[in-house]
Amino acid sequence: xxxxxxxxxxxxxxxxxxxxxxxxxxxxxxxxxxxxxxxxxxxxxxxxxxxxxxxxxxxxxxxxxxxxxxxxxxxxxxxxxxxxxxxxxxxxxxxxxxxxxxxxxxxxxxxxxxxxxxxxxxxxxxxxxxxxxxxxxxxxxxxxxxxxxxxxxxxxxxxxxxxxxxxxxxxxxxxxxxxxxxxxxxxxxxxxxxxxxxxxxxxxxxxxxxxxxxxxxxxxxxxxxxxxxxxxxxxxxxxxxxxxxxxxxxxxxxxxxxxxxxxxxxxxxxxxxxxxxxxxxxxxxxxxxxxxxxxxxxxxxxxxxxxxxxxxxxxxxxxxxxxxxxxxxxxxxxxxxxxxxxxxxxxxxxxxxxxxxxxxxxxxxxxxxxxxxxxxxxxxxxxxxxxxxxxxxxxxxxxxxxxxxxxxxxxxxxxxxxxxxxxxxxxxxxxxxxxxxxxxxxxxxxxxxxxxxxxxxxxxxxxxxxxxxxxxxxxxxxxxxxxxxxxxxxxxxxxxxxxxxxxxxxxxxxxxxxxxxxxxxxxxxxxxxxxxxxxxxxxxxxxxxxxxxxxxxxxxxxxxxxxxxx
Amino acid sequence: xxxxxxxxxxxxxxxxxxxxxxxxxxxxxxxxxxxxxxxxxxxxxxxxxxxxxxxxxxxxxxxxxxxxxxxxxxxxxxxxxxxxxxx
Numbered sequence: 001x002x003x004x005x006x007x008x009x010x011x012x013x014x015x016x017x018x019x020x021x022x023x024x025x026x027x028x029x030x031x032x033x034x035x036x037x038x039x040x041x042x043x044x045x046x047x048x049x050x051x052x053x054x055x056x057x058x059x060x061x062x063x064x065x066x067x068x069x070x071x072x073x074x075x076x077x078x079x080x081x082x083x084x085x086x087x088x089x090x091x092x093x094x095x096x097x098x099x100x101x102x103x104x105x106x107x108x109x110x111x112x113x114x115x116x117x118x119x120x121x122x123x124x125x126x127x128x129x130x131x132x133x134x135x136x137x138x139x140x141x142x143x144x145x146x147x148x149x150x151x152x153x154x155x156x157x158x159x160x161x162x163x164x165x166x167x168x169x170x171x172x173x174x175x176x177x178x179x180x181x182x183x184x185x186x187x188x189x190x191x192x193x194x195x196x197x198x199x200x201x202x203x204x205x206x207x208x209x210x211x212x213x214x215x216x217x218x219x220x221x222x223x224x225x226x227x228x229x230x231x232x233x234x235x236x237x238x239x240x241x242x243x244x245x246x247x248x249x250x251x252x253x254x255x256x257x258x259x260x261x262x263x264x265x266x267x268x269x270x271x272x273x274x275x276x277x278x279x280x281x282x283x284x285x286x287x288x289x290x291x292x293x294x295x296x297x298x299x300x301x302x303x304x305x306x307x308x309x310x311x312x313x314x315x316x317x318x319x320x321x322x323x324x325x326x327x328x329x330x331x332x333x334x335x336x337x338x339x340x341x342x343x344x345x346x347x348x349x350x351x352x353x354x355x356x357x358x359x360x361x362x363x364x365x366x367x368x369x370x371x372x373x374x375x376x377x378x379x380x381x382x383x384x385x386x387x388x389x390x391x392x393x394x395x396x397x398x399x400x401x402x403x404x405x406x407x408x409x410x411x412x413x414x415x416x417x418x419x420x421x422x423x424x425x426x427x428x429x430x431x432x433x434x435x436x437x438x439x440x441x442x443x444x445x446x447x448x449x450x451x452x453x454x455x456x457x458x459x460x461x462x463x464x465x466x467x468x469x470x471x472x473x474x475x476x477x478x479x480x481x482x483x484x485x486x487x488x489x490x491x492x493x494x495x496x497x498x499x500x501x502x503x504x505x506x507x508x509x510x511x512x513x514x515x516x517x518x519x520x521x522x523x524x525x526x527x528x529x530x531x532x533x534x535x536x537x538x539x540x541x542x543x544x545x546x547x548x549x550x551x552x553x554x555x556x557x558x559x560x561x562x563x564x565x566x
Numbered sequence: 567x568x569x570x571x572x573x574x575x576x577x578x579x580x581x582x583x584x585x586x587x588x589x590x591x592x593x594x595x596x597x598x599x600x601x602x603x604x605x606x607x608x609x610x611x612x613x614x615x616x617x618x619x620x621x622x623x624x625x626x627x628x629x630x631x632x633x634x635x636x637x638x639x640x641x642x643x644x645x646x647x648x649x650x651x652x653x
Contacts, residue, residue, distance in 0.1 A: 259626045260633035262641075380615065384622035392582070400577035455596035456615040462590025463619025464626075469583045471627045478630035483638040 007063045008038035008073060009108025009121065012080070016100035016128075020093065027096045028414070031084030034100060038107060039077045042070065058167065058174050061113025067441035069110040071295050072231045074439060075302045076107055078425065079223040082303075086216050086310055086418035089411070090317070095135040099220045102128035106224040110231060115166060115174045115189075119159040122196070122228060126152030129225050132217040133209050144212035147489075151205045155195045162188030179236045190237060197229030197280055198273045200249045204489040207257070210269040215313020215415070218265060222272055222305045230279045230298045239286020244370060247284055250277025251378050258389035262483050264322045265312050267393075268305065271348055271386050275301050275356075278382065281375055282366055290366035292442040297363055299436065300355035300429055301348075307422035308344040308390060311337055314411035314419065325480040327397035332406045338398045340419045345391025347426045350383040351461060352454050355429035358436065361448040361457070383457065384464030392468055397480060590616060 015034035022030050047066050054060065080103045087096055105125025112118050130152060134145035165185030166173045179186040195202045206226060210218040237243065254274025261267040275297070282294035314337040315330055316322040331338035343354075350360035360383060367375035410416070429436050437444045448454070471477050535545075597612045 256629050256633060260630045260638075377618075381618060381622050381625075384619050385626060388623065388626045395582065396577060396579055451596060451600060455593045455600070457593075458589050459593025459597055459613075460615040460619040460622075462586045462588070462593055463616040464622045465586030465619075466583065466590050467620040467623025468626060469579055469586065471623060473579065477627045478634050481634070481638075482641050483634060484641045485633055486637040486639060 006041055007108050007111050008041040008077070009104045009106070009111060011038045011041065012100050012104030012107060016097045016104055019097040019100055024091050027093070028084050028088035031087055031096065031100060032081050035077045035080035035084060039074070042073050042077070058116065059114055060117060061175070062117060063111050064113030065111060068235060068295065069231065071299055071439045072227065073107055073110050075299045076103065076110070076223060076227070079302050079306055082306055082418045082421045083216060083220050083223070085421060086219065086415050088414035090214070090216065092135060092214065095132060095214060095217055098128050098131040098135050099217065102132060102220060102224045106228045109228055113176050115163050115176055118176055119163055122159065123152070123156045125224060125228065126155060129209065129221055132220060133213050136212055136214040136217055138212055138214065141212040144208050148205060148209050151195065151202070155192045158188050158192035158195065162186070162192060176235060178238065181237065181240055181242070193229050193232045193236070194246065196226065197233060197276055198226050198250065199246050200253055201488055203250060203253060203273045204487050206273060207266050207269040207487070208489060210309065211263055211266045215310065215317050218313060219306050219309040222309050223302050226272065226276050227298050227302060230276060230294065233280060234283050234291060234294055238283055238291055240284055243284025244281050244375065247277040247279070247281025248374060248378050250274065250280060251382055255382055255385040255389070257485060257487070259385060260478070261485055262323050262325050262480065264324055264394055265309065265316065267389055268308050268312060271390050272301070272305050274382055274386065275348065278363055278379055282363055285366060285370050285375065287366060287369050288442045289362070290369060292440045292444055293359060293362040293366040296436055296440055297359035300359045300426070303422050303425040304344065304347040304356050307340070307419050307426060308348055310415060310419045310422060311341040311344050314415045315341070317415070318409055318411055323482060324393050324397050325482045327394060329401045329406050330398040332401045333408060334410050335408070336416055337411045340416070340423065341398065342391060342395045343423055344419070345387070345394060347423070348390050349387035349461065350457065352449070352457055353430050355426045357430060357457065358433040358448045361453050362446055380460060384460050387461050387464055388468045392465060396472070590619070
């Protein structure tokens with residue numbers, strides 16, 4: 001068989017360079033073609049290392065295909081096809097190139113087989129993610145991009161220190177395999193991956209980035225950033241017990257913010273953090289079923305959140321905002337987008353019939369293998385919480401139309417097509433989960449639609465919906481108001497930034513004063529030297545000092561002459 | 567002359583309520599009548615998911631109030647339509 005041994009991610013990186021030169025009409029096709037070519041490269045080869053060599057005594061494995069990276073690769077590249085379709089809805093050359101570079105970096109990182117190449121590819125994707133935010137036409141995107149660069153710079157530093165310690169244990173340690181959290185190198189790499197996955201305290205960057213990225217850019221960030229962290233945790237730290245509580249904290253924090261945020265794209269990003277937390281928790285549980293559940297859940301989440309963020313992006317593109325408090329009448333202006341938004345909300349909540357239900361059911365089964373009931377309870381409750389946050393709240397606002405006519409202004413066709421494509425994958429996996437099972441690294445025969453699994457999920461979602469609607473009817477729920485919720489980033493964007501500015505001003509003043517004093521000192525020293533030089537330049541003009549000099553020189557000459565005569 | 571009050575905005579809360587009530591009822595009935603898993607846990611017992619669902623809804627209301635009260639800050643209106651094409 002004809003095979004090209006090339007890391008599929010490199011195709012996207014090369015396409016990113018071409019995107020700079022390509023005209024607008026070509027760029028969506030270029031993105032889709034690059035993703036299709038990368039998919040072909042990946043699916044057309046057997047498992048195992050294909051490109052490997054040595055550089056400076058260290059192994060470099062540019063392509064190592066197995067079932068774990070294949071499932072993530074398929075999801076990311078299908079996601080890139082959907083994003084390429086959506087990119088036809090707008091014109092932004094820099095963002096197109098940045099999306100391709102982000103996808104290329106993330107997919108390359110999936111398929112490399114050594115730590116150094118992984119860190120290089122992951123850092124490239126981090127820089128591209130920040131570039132996507134910089135390329136956004138939304139207000140305040142540049143400061144947000146700068147904050148992302150700081151986050152990814154910190155991540156890169158942790159990676160570099162970790163890899164340096166890891167390599168110091170021997171060249172073989174740089175192969176991508178399970179790491180020990182007890183070693184310094186392992187701990188630094190673990191910290192970097194938690195930062196990438198959006199663990200508590202680092203969960204703010206994904207909200208910040210998605211809220212400031214463009215409609216298409218935000219969707220791309222949801223596919224290629226945190227999910228790379230999930231993959232790397234599954235690869236390097238499977239069955240690490242500390243991941244279970246970290247994942248549960250992510251789920252709880254994400255769900256809480258998703259329910260209270262007014263900006264629905266920030267709410268969606270929080271929902272993504274919550275669901276990513278379930279994947280992280282399952283990796284921590286570490287049984288074969290839990291690892292399969294984590295990988296499958298990451299796969300389905302990519303499509304569900306892609307659909308949701310594209311639908312919210314469609315609203316943003318037409319109305320200039322995606323705030324729950326201002327969404328009234330949106331369903332009459334954009335009926336198809338509003339309907340797709342509702343279905344996407346059901347998808348992220350794990351409603352039966354859609355892909356995330358399948359993997360949520362497996363996750364629930366796997367979470368019972370933990371020491372206590374907390375993973376099971378939080379995984380179960382998260383479905384209800386996300387139903388309220390990302391389906392009910394937007395739907396109630398969007399379909400609440402003020403009286404009078406509203407002119408229809410639907411989202412562009414490429415955007416609707418992209419959302420429909422993402423929903424197609426959600427539905428197809430939801431209806432026929434067998435092909436997802438075929439992609440999982442572990443053998444799995446799981447029947448999610450058995451009545452003891454489907455009925456309780458319907459019961460939960462129905463009761464959560466009824467409960468919220470009743471509470472809303474009696475006005476016990478918080479009214480939708482235009483506000484922004486502070487998070488942990490308020491510290492570094494508020495007091496810490498203020499303190500930094502104050503310290504900067506003080507240091508500048510100290511530097512200025514020191515420079516002034518130094519100038520005085522230099523000027524005084526120069527004047528003294530000048531006086532001395534001038535005096536030396538005219539040794540015979542008046543004054544006792546000149547006479548003394550003259551006498552001394554005459555005496556020296558006389559002594560020299562006498563010495564010669566003697 | 568007294569002006570009539572403007573009509574209230576129409577929504578889909580009623581439709582959604584009927585749908586969710588139907589789904590919840592079906593789920594609870596199947597859970598209670600067909601399934602009997604005999605779990606010691608209240609939440610895993612028949613009907614337990616409905617209790618959890620209502621608890622989640624109540625939690626959503628409480629968290630919504632609590633977070634907005636403690637962490638909410640009013641936002642300034644930003645000019646422009648938001649998204650513009652470039653390049």
